[in-house]
Amino acid sequence: xxxxxxxxxxxxxxxxxxxxxxxxxxxxxxxxxxxxxxxxxxxxxxxxxxxxxxxxxxxxxxxxxxxxxxxxxxxxxxxxxxxxxxxxxxxxxxxxxxxxxxxxxxxxxxxxxxxxxxxxxxxxxxxxxxxxxxxxxxxxxxxxxxxxxxxxxxxxxxxxxxxxxxxxxxxxxxxxxxxxxxxxxxxxxxxxxxxxxxxxxxxxxxxxxxxxxxxxxxxxxxxxxxxxxxxxxxxxxxxxxxxxxxxxxxxxxxxxxxxxxxxxxxxxxxxxxxxxxxxxxxxxxxxxxxxxxxxxxxxx
Ligand SMILES: CCCCCCCCCCCCC/C=C/C(=O)SCCNC(=O)CCNC(=O)[C@H](O)C(C)(C)COP(=O)(O)OP(=O)(O)OC[C@H]1O[C@@H](n2cnc3c(N)ncnc32)[C@H](O)[C@@H]1OP(=O)(O)O
Numbered sequence: 001x002x003x004x005x006x007x008x009x010x011x012x013x014x015x016x017x018x019x020x021x022x023x024x025x026x027x028x029x030x031x032x033x034x035x036x037x038x039x040x041x042x043x044x045x046x047x048x049x050x051x052x053x054x055x056x057x058x059x060x061x062x063x064x065x066x067x068x069x070x071x072x073x074x075x076x077x078x079x080x081x082x083x084x085x086x087x088x089x090x091x092x093x094x095x096x097x098x099x100x101x102x103x104x105x106x107x108x109x110x111x112x113x114x115x116x117x118x119x120x121x122x123x124x125x126x127x128x129x130x131x132x133x134x135x136x137x138x139x140x141x142x143x144x145x146x147x148x149x150x151x152x153x154x155x156x157x158x159x160x161x162x163x164x165x166x167x168x169x170x171x172x173x174x175x176x177x178x179x180x181x182x183x184x185x186x187x188x189x190x191x192x193x194x195x196x197x198x199x200x201x202x203x204x205x206x207x208x209x210x211x212x213x214x215x216x217x218x219x220x221x222x223x224x225x226x227x228x229x230x231x232x233x234x235x236x237x238x239x240x241x242x243x244x245x246x247x248x249x250x251x252x253x254x255x256x257x258x259x260x261x262x263x264x265x266x267x268x269x270x271x272x273x274x275x276x277x278x279x280x281x282x283x284x285x286x287x288x289x290x291x292x293x294x295x296x297x298x299x300x
């Protein structure tokens with residue numbers, strides 16, 4: 001019986017809509033899914049569960065860059081809840097179906113020119129995503145097959161293990177400072193837990209985006225593999241972690257993460273107010289607009 005201190009986090013997001021029911025392999029056209037596979041998907045995310053291994057693979061499929069919009073975050077939380085409540089599922093691999101990008105982080109459009117109410121709703125959804133993933137009973141592995149700045153990096157950091165594809169074009173890190181914004185304390189705490197205080201302090205202040213070898217060297221990613229080995233490696237890692245008794249692994253995970261989680265939960269409403277006040281400032285709105293312009297110019 002899985003044990004979690006945070007099976008039902010307080011203040012859960014009430015989803016707007018629900019995903020399709022699990023698709024039974026038996027109902028699929030022949031050859032589409034193996035017999036032991038179940039799947040569901042929505043506009044943003046595809047999930048396949050291999051019931052023989054108990055491992056689900058979640059693929060982000062929101063082109064062009066899997067940015068974390070309110071809709072994306074809502075679908076993400078619904079999918080996580082569905083898997084968490086499914087006794088057949090014990091492990092989760094998170095990866096991208098969009099070429100070259102794992103996730104470009106929070107959707108900047110959600111933080112520009114909107115009402116204070118919208119900012120509060122959006123930020124609650126960001127918190128919800130982190131709470132669900134950070135407190136998950138499942139073994140979670142990020143199979144990072146593309147660039148992963150800011151909120152994308154946070155998703156990877158929130159998993160139990162990170163494997164990244166070796167590619168000189170891919171970058172990963174918490175680059176908020178480069179946008180003129182600040183990584184909130186729970187982004188920072190999650191980062192510090194992975195790489196240590198000194199590395200995090202330098203990386204956060206400079207808003208660094210690390211190359212894959214550098215990310216490996218500082219402990220931001222645990223392993224680097226060629227693209228074609230990524231899924232195989234991720235499956236092997238999940239299997240290794242699942243070989244332990246669930247209750248021992250889950251309680252250990254809860255214990256290791258409790259302080260960071262409790263801190264966040266205790267300051268959740270205050271954190272929303274801080275975000276709304278910060279993001280509503282004219283100077284911050286200007287910085288974000290300039291950053292979006294810069295992204296668009298880079299293309300032309
Ligand atoms: C008392 C103390 C108080 C403190 C209080 C603190 C409160 C908290 C403050 C706020 C905290 C906010 C935390 C924010 C976290 C974030 O995640 S912010 C987002 C940061 N993300 C980025 O910087 C990534 C930007 N994107 C890229 O670098 C590149 O797009 C890419 C991911 C490397 C991919 O490159 P490429 O394949 O070349 O694609 P592009 O051509 O650049 O992009 C394609 C289109 O996508 C648009 N886009 C890209 N990223 C985003 C995004 N994050 N949001 C929205 N849109 C994005 C891009 O503009 C392109 O659009 P078009 O030109 O229209 O095609």
